[in-house]
Amino acid sequence: MISNVQAYRASLLHFRNDPAFDEHATLWHSDGLLVIADGKVVAAGDYDSLHASLPADTMVNDWRGKIITPGFIDTHVHYPQTDIIGSPAPGLLPWLNTYTFPTEGRFGDAAHAAEVAEFFLAELLRNGTTTAAVYCTVHPQSVDAFFERSHALNLRMIAGKVMMDRNAPDFLLDTAESSARDSEALIKRWHKKGRQHYAITPRFAPTSTDQQLRLAGELAAQYPDTYIQTHVAENTDEVKWVKELFPDARSYLDVYEQRGLMRKRALYAHCIWLDDNDRARMAATESVATVCPTSNLFLGSGLFDFANADKLRMPMSLATDVGGGTSFSMLQTMNELHKVGRMSGMHLDAHRMFYMATLGGARALQLEGTIGNFAAGCDADFIVLDPQATPLLSRRSATTDSLEEQLFALALLGDDRVITATYSAGARVHQRTAWI
Incomplete structure (x- = not known):
């Protein structure tokens, strides 16, 4: 029996390989669910496929409109x-x-x-x-x-x-x-x-x-x-x-x-x-x-x-x-x-750049299977990206026609303001606050 289950609903982005050498490397769920327990990933996939398997008392953190990716x-x-x-x-x-x-x-x-x-x-x-x-x-x-x-x-x-x-x-x-x-x-x-x-x-x-x-x-x-x-x-x-x-x-x-x-x-x-x-x-x-x-x-x-x-x-x-x-x-x-x-x-392309910053880094460190993507058993180190974090990024995101365009806009126009929240081993260690 899994205890301490937490769930996060958002678009999910992670990788199983280097997109430069594998056309099926990118894993994308436009309406996704990330399920974690005791600091580890339990499951990641489409919301419709996973939400019924959650324990009845699980609170789903709703980040729809945002993208969750490995830290x-x-x-x-x-x-x-x-x-x-x-x-x-x-x-x-x-x-x-x-x-x-x-x-x-x-x-x-x-x-x-x-x-x-x-x-x-x-x-x-x-x-x-x-x-x-x-x-x-x-x-x-x-x-x-x-x-x-x-x-x-x-x-x-x-x-x-x-x-x-x-x-x-x-x-x-x-x-x-x-x-x-x-x-x-x-x-x-x-x-x-x-x-x-x-x-x-x-x-x-x-x-x-x-x-x-x-x-x-x-x-x-x-x-x-x-x-x-x-x-x-x-x-x-x-x-x-x-x-x-x-x-x-x-x-x-x-x-x-x-x-x-x-x-x-x-x-x-x-x-x-x-x-x-x-x-x-x-x-x-x-x-x-x-x-x-x-x-x-x-x-x-x-x-x-x-x-x-x-x-x-x-x-x-x-x-x-x-x-x-x-x-x-x-x-x-x-x-x-x-x-x-x-x-x-x-x-x-943006797919490869995001790969290099996530699973590519984990592979460099010989830590694939521990960090870098949302495979079951990985540490629940993840971040929440906001495609509407700035007026310009929001305007550009509204006109993107593909995942590549959206990720490319985040890479070329984004900065720390895009990071809505950061989680380490399932615990939130950063939440963005507005600077006045």
Whole structure:
């Protein structure tokens, strides 16, 4: 006997596959019913088919006129950079030195880290993001602050301590040995505690010695169900720098592969300046490109090559990359994703962009069957989208002739105002209120 049944009536949107490779990937119920119990999905389908099976005393939450979809999944974001979003700089490396490093230096203060973590998580939920792969700082207390807040909210989050033992200010450096020791202690404290997951997090190759990267690879082998997250091939100046630092590597990506850092659950941000050999290695190892369109445009880093990524079936997912990224909104990120695709000769339709932000993210994280769609048994992480959230969006929604047009309008015209409510494990963790 199922207890604690909750039901939500609205249009339902989710996916069972990537629409780029499966014409039947999209699951759409214009008058749908989502049934959950004890924080898990029980059923999702047409209202007419499911409502009679509800227990007699079940209250149906009526969201007709709105769209329920799985919560968005952001596979690359920096919570300590919340306060420097939108900071001017001529490129990646000057931006790091002028804004990022000084800001991250403050996270040795546990109270400051806790305050930023609280705001950051609230901002994610306000934008409909229920799972994210998050960078903390070099300070272990920044990780504790993040996970303490996420665990209290019962969110499914991934995070890790940055490992960085060279080419950064002294106040942000650890050592190869201390970073491995601290990371292992944090794994033991937080990995799989409730809905929390740990990510081994070397910032990027230029700020880690060979020894630090090798120790990170050893940790990744010792704890194979943890995540790995880092950056690769974002900027041409960065690529040149890596070649100078690691002259024996075939490519920037090869620096990581040589040190045991390519496998399932390995997340590589940007992946702009790769060649086909790199893309083939990503596919073979099931390492994932986390595509960050707003930061790539903001910092002038380059355009992600969708055509060659698809040709080699390189795994990819969508990410905001705040604070180099310019919005917490995955809808705004889809907006820029589409434009990056167009500039590189690819048309990304709305079905695929919503897939990348939901089931695509879950697959990137090896969490399909846990989050990302409404298959029975999945966590009940979902959001309520309002196609009438703004006057312009409402007017455009009234004239759409297809699901593609409606979703495309949401992606191109939507922002945080579209998110009416956000639910995590069946509990409402955000409800939109009007700003006056």
